Amino acid sequence: MDVAANPDAAPAFDLNDQASYDFFTEERLRFADVDRNGHINNVSFMVFIENARVTYITERLRRIQDAGLRFVIAHLDIDYRRQLHYPGVVRAACRLVEVRRSAFVLAHAVFDQQGLCAATGHAIGVCFDPETNKGRPIPEDVKAELSRHLPGGGAR
Amino acid sequence: MDVAANPDAAPAFDLNDQASYDFFTEERLRFADVDRNGHINNVSFMVFIENARVTYITERLRRIQDAGLRFVIAHLDIDYRRQLHYPGVVRAACRLVEVRRSAFVLAHAVFDQQGLCAATGHAIGVCFDPETNKGRPIPEDVKAELSRHLPGGGAR
Amino acid sequence: MDVAANPDAAPAFDLNDQASYDFFTEERLRFADVDRNGHINNVSFMVFIENARVTYITERLRRIQDAGLRFVIAHLDIDYRRQLHYPGVVRAACRLVEVRRSAFVLAHAVFDQQGLCAATGHAIGVCFDPETNKGRPIPEDVKAELSRHLPGGGAR
Amino acid sequence: MDVAANPDAAPAFDLNDQASYDFFTEERLRFADVDRNGHINNVSFMVFIENARVTYITERLRRIQDAGLRFVIAHLDIDYRRQLHYPGVVRAACRLVEVRRSAFVLAHAVFDQQGLCAATGHAIGVCFDPETNKGRPIPEDVKAELSRHLPGGGAR
Numbered sequence: 001m002d003v004a005a006n007p008d009a010a011p012a013f014d015l016n017d018q019a020s021y022d023f024f025t026e027e028r029l030r031f032a033d034v035d036r037n038g039h040i041n042n043v044s045f046m047v048f049i050e051n052a053r054v055t056y057i058t059e060r061l062r063r064i065q066d067a068g069l070r071f072v073i074a075h076l077d078i079d080y081r082r083q084l085h086y087p088g089v090v091r092a093a094c095r096l097v098e099v100r101r102s103a104f105v106l107a108h109a110v111f112d113q114q115g116l117c118a119a120t121g122h123a124i125g126v127c128f129d130p131e132t133n134k135g136r137p138i139p140e141d142v143k144a145e146l147s148r149h150l151p152g153g154g155a156r
Numbered sequence: 157m158d159v160a161a162n163p164d165a166a167p168a169f170d171l172n173d174q175a176s177y178d179f180f181t182e183e184r185l186r187f188a189d190v191d192r193n194g195h196i197n198n199v200s201f202m203v204f205i206e207n208a209r210v211t212y213i214t215e216r217l218r219r220i221q222d223a224g225l226r227f228v229i230a231h232l233d234i235d236y237r238r239q240l241h242y243p244g245v246v247r248a249a250c251r252l253v254e255v256r257r258s259a260f261v262l263a264h265a266v267f268d269q270q271g272l273c274a275a276t277g278h279a280i281g282v283c284f285d286p287e288t289n290k291g292r293p294i295p296e297d298v299k300a301e302l303s304r305h306l307p308g309g310g311a312r
Numbered sequence: 313m314d315v316a317a318n319p320d321a322a323p324a325f326d327l328n329d330q331a332s333y334d335f336f337t338e339e340r341l342r343f344a345d346v347d348r349n350g351h352i353n354n355v356s357f358m359v360f361i362e363n364a365r366v367t368y369i370t371e372r373l374r375r376i377q378d379a380g381l382r383f384v385i386a387h388l389d390i391d392y393r394r395q396l397h398y399p400g401v402v403r404a405a406c407r408l409v410e411v412r413r414s415a416f417v418l419a420h421a422v423f424d425q426q427g428l429c430a431a432t433g434h435a436i437g438v439c440f441d442p443e444t445n446k447g448r449p450i451p452e453d454v455k456a457e458l459s460r461h462l463p464g465g466g467a468r
Numbered sequence: 469m470d471v472a473a474n475p476d477a478a479p480a481f482d483l484n485d486q487a488s489y490d491f492f493t494e495e496r497l498r499f500a501d502v503d504r505n506g507h508i509n510n511v512s513f514m515v516f517i518e519n520a521r522v523t524y525i526t527e528r529l530r531r532i533q534d535a536g537l538r539f540v541i542a543h544l545d546i547d548y549r550r551q552l553h554y555p556g557v558v559r560a561a562c563r564l565v566e567v568r569r570s571a572f573v574l575a576h577a578v579f580d581q582q583g584l585c586a587a588t589g590h591a592i593g594v595c596f597d598p599e600t601n602k603g604r605p606i607p608e609d610v611k612a613e614l615s616r617h618l619p620g621g622g623a624r
Contacts, residue, residue: 028184031210032203032355034348036398042541043344043518046511047188054187055243073510077545086348087211188511192502192554198385199362199500202355229354233389242504340496343522344515359500366499367555399523 013097013151015107015120016081020151021093023060025052027110029086040084045119046076049108052092053123056106060149061096064104064127067142071125074103078121088113096149102127102135104146169253169307171263171276172237176307177249179216181208183266185242196240201275202232205264208248209279212262216305217252220260220283223298227281230259234277244269252305258283258291260302325409325463327419327432328393332463333405335372337364339422341398352396357431358388361420364404365435368418372461373408376416376439379454383437386415390433400425408461414439414447416458481565481619483575483588484549488619489561491528493520495578497554508552513587514544517576520560521591524574528617529564532572532595535610539593542571546589556581564617570595570603572614 014020027048035041053073057064064071084090091111098105103126110119129136138146148155170176183204191197209229213220220227240246247267254261259282266275285292294302304311326332339360347353365385369376376383396402403423410417415438422431441448450458460467482488495516503509521541525532532539552558559579566573571594578587597604606614616623 026184027186028182030183030203030207031347032206032353035343036346036348036350038348041344042544043511043514046514047186050188050511051186072551073548075545075547076510077543079543080541083540187503188509190504191499192504192506194504197500198388199355199358202358206355228395229392231389231391232354233387235387236385239384338496339498340494342495342515342519344518359498362500363498 013095013107015109016117018091018093018109018111018115018117020107021095021109022149022155023052023056023094024091025055025094027051027090027092029084029088029090031086034086038085040086042080045078045080045084045110048090048092048110049076049078049094049119049121049123052094052108053106056094057125060155061104061146063142063145067139069127069136069138069142070130071104071127073123074126075124076121078108078119080119082112082116082118084110084112084118090118095151096146097122097151099138099143099146099150102137104138169251169263171265172273174247174249174265174267174271174273176263177251177265178305178311179208179212179250180247181211183207183246183248185240185244185246187242190242194241196242198236201234201236201240201266204246204248204266205232205234205250205275205277205279208250208264209262212250213281216311217260217302219298219301223295225283225292225294225298226286227260227283229279230282231280232277234264234275236275238268238272238274240266240268240274246274251307252302253278253307255294255299255302255306258293260294325407325419327421328429330403330405330421330423330427330429332419333407333421334461334467335364335368335406336403337367339363339402339404341396341400341402343398346398350397352398354392357390357392357396357422360402360404360422361388361390361406361431361433361435364406364420365418368406369437372467373416373458375454375457379451381439381448381450381454382442383416383439385435386438387436388433390420390431392431394424394428394430396422396424396430402430407463408458409434409463411450411455411458411462414449416450481563481575483577484585486559486561486577486579486583486585488575489563489577490617490623491520491524491563492559492561493523495519495558495560497552497556497558499554502554506553508554510548513546513548513552513578516558516560516578517544517546517562517587517589517591520562520576521574524562525593528623529572529614531610531613535607537595537604537606537610538598539572539595541591542594543592544589546576546587548587550580550584550586552578552580552586558586563619564614565590565619567606567611567614567618570605572606
């Protein structure tokens with residue numbers, strides 16, 4: 001399929017927009033998240049995002065482990081857009097945005113107490129064969145099922 | 157006052173009973189709280205308790221800082237009663253249980269997803285004079301106001 | 313044996329004295345250990361102590377797991393004596409100080425960059441039977457071997 | 469200056485090579501860094517990198533704060549290359565690799581107990597005016613001084 005010829009097939013995904021995501025975890029800020037600068041530490045954002053990712057993969061992308069695939073997180077990136085301040089409850093968002101030959105890409109975001117985007121980013125999970133420790137292609141049927149979770153993919 | 161002669165003045169305080177507490181924080185378990193043993197790490201219990209304590213002191217015992225008193229946490233103890241397992245939401249409880257000459261004692265507990273007591277303990281805050289770094293007595297009027305938060309003390 | 317009649321058998325153990333301990337871990341302070349108050353957070357002390365405890369049990373009290381005993385930490389207490397400030401390297405100390413019927417007691421301390429005692433405390437491990445989840449007595453031969461690590465017990 | 473015409477001015481910077489860096493912190497792994505999967509958690513890598521970054525900026529890039537510039541970390545990325553296992557001591561590396569109009573880019577890496585590269589990445593600090601909260605250009609003299617820390621820049 002030629003994406004360029006059919007823009008509807010790959011709808012624009014705005015990382016900053018809550019409406020882009022279909023999965024969220026509530027993250028209650030803790031005093032332990034506050035650093036010397038008096039705001040929520042950069043690393044705590046990664047903790048929120050990790051929690052959303054682990055929960056999302058467990059609840060939505062079960063097909064990966066049901067297929068006996070093992071994966072590691074090979075890449076993370078994050079762009080900080082707003083500070084977060086204690087106390088409060090924020091939301092971490094996660095969504096599958098790409099399925100590659102032997103990897104999958106998740107989009108991430110953190111939204112603050114007012115619903116404003118505080119951070120966005122990506123995580124890449126790479127499937128590997130535990131015996132050889134080499135990358136392992138994702139079978140086509142698993143790919144097809146995972147793809148339903150892509151933006152515009154039809155999954156709940 | 158002779159406590160022994162007036163048991164009503166010092167009602168039995170059951171650290172394990174949710175009904176003993178008048179302040180709770182909801183603590184959402186995070187993947188980062190899980191340790192190598194697959195359960196919520198011992199230290200995370202202290203993080204939950206710290207969060208409840210900081211919030212309780214800020215919201216209920218404001219009189220301490222309004223009086224210009226500075227304090228440090230000088231002692232913590234905890235008894236673990238049940239394991240906690242990810243994911244879920246637990247409650248951390250806090251209550252003032254004693255006001256001393258220059259210190260105050262808080263009772264603490266953590267209740268699991270089923271409301272069962274997972275841990276209990278105490279924290280002792282000691283007021284000090286930042287100039288001399290020595291203990292500083294809590295003024296009688298502050299003591300009186302704090303005492304309203306003791307079990308049976310009449311505060312909300 | 314009557315301890316009272318033979319004080320040499322239970323030498324005074326000064327929790328505050330580095331010389332009381334025979335096991336230490338170096339703990340490099342991290343920016344993530346610093347809290348809103350600009351000093352090393354209370355909970356990080358517990359992290360240092362946990363690290364010393366896990367390492368001590370693995371390296372010195374192997375007899376516990378070699379005997380197939382399973383245990384949980386049932387109690388922790390800590391008395392804070394000095395603040396710690398970032399950056400720097402501190403030492404966490406651990407020593408077995410008591411062996412009970414189905415439990416063992418560890419003494420703990422943290423020493424700051426100048427070797428001054430910043431905190432002391434205890435941890436109690438309780439052995440249990442994983443099948444019944446009930447306390448399980450420590451066999452006499454294991455007790456005897458562990459006791460060599462007590463102050464005055466003769467172990468390295 | 470035309471970088472393409474003068475490759476020596478921008479020497480190849482290999483993020484994976486310890487020799488590329490001129491600043492390291494030793495990071496002692498803690499039991500608290502281990503996650504459910506039995507290895508050092510992804511987020512702990514960020515904690516090590518943060519510690520190296522804070523120390524590097526304080527010790528080497530003091531000119532930034534001496535000039536009254538305030539900055540925030542606006543971006544982080546990390547590529548994981550090897551797992552880390554407890555216990556042990558690893559090294560976190562940091563080096564200034566680019567100075568932009570109002571931002572600076574740091575390269576990061578983590579090297580394991582054998583000196584093998586476990587992770588690489590970047591952090592971008594953006595200078596801003598605290599009054600307007602807008603980006604603030606780095607003065608030319610500060611840029612010049614910072615540039616001495618670039619690979620090939622001549623600073624120690």
